[in-house]
Amino acid sequence: xxxxxxxxxxxxxxxxxxxxxxxxxxxxxxxxxxxxxxxxxxxxxxxxxxxxxxxxxxxxxxxxxxxxxxxxxxxxxxxxxxxxxxxxxxxxxxxxxxxxxxxxxxxxxxxxxxxxxxxxxxxxxxxxxxxxxxxxxxxxxxxxxxxxxxxxxxxxxxxxxx
Numbered sequence: 001x002x003x004x005x006x007x008x009x010x011x012x013x014x015x016x017x018x019x020x021x022x023x024x025x026x027x028x029x030x031x032x033x034x035x036x037x038x039x040x041x042x043x044x045x046x047x048x049x050x051x052x053x054x055x056x057x058x059x060x061x062x063x064x065x066x067x068x069x070x071x072x073x074x075x076x077x078x079x080x081x082x083x084x085x086x087x088x089x090x091x092x093x094x095x096x097x098x099x100x101x102x103x104x105x106x107x108x109x110x111x112x113x114x115x116x117x118x119x120x121x122x123x124x125x126x127x128x129x130x131x132x133x134x135x136x137x138x139x140x141x142x143x144x145x146x147x148x149x150x151x152x153x154x155x156x157x158x159x160x161x162x
Contacts, residue, residue, distance in 0.1 A: 001125045001126055002105055002107035002108055002123035002124055003107075006102075006105040006107065006108050009108075010108070010123045010130055011025075011132075014132035017118075017134065021134050022134040023132055024132065024133075024134055025131070027129070027130060028128065028131060029127060029128050042069075043068070044068055045067040046066060046067075047062055047065060047066065047067055084124070088101060088106075098111050098112075100112075107124045107125065108121070109122045110122070120132070120133030
């Protein structure tokens with residue numbers, strides 16, 4: 001989760017470049033983010049008793065079978081971390097065209113032009129993201145469209161202008 005200081009710096013950059021570079025801010029939220037994380041080990045659950053009562057399972061099946069989780073679920077201790085790892089994995093691939101993860105705060109991402117000028121900056125807090133950028137290329141719009149179009153992970157993102 002991005003620190004308060006990192007979020008303040010992202011907001012300060014957006015405000016600093018608001019007039020001169022046409023930067024704008026966008027807030028992104030993932031619905032059901034904790035269900036999107038890929039598990040690194042196998043998790044098994046006991047079937048709910050209701051499956052026997054509703055006759056989806058016999059008592060013998062209930063006593064001998066279990067449910068294997070395919071993705072994360074709410075209540076898992078590492079669900080937020082699993083989502084973040086998957087999100088970072090997507091952001092730092094070539095699909096996102098040069099986005100770099102900050103070394104000072106791993107929940108901050110940025111993109112610079114060939115001269116080192118910032119084009120886009122983003123701070124991630126669990127399942128929310130503050131995205132700022134602009135310029136002639138509108139990199140933050142590019143990022144938003146890229147995330148929505150190319151990632152099954154991020155199809156649940158909801159966006160709003162800030």
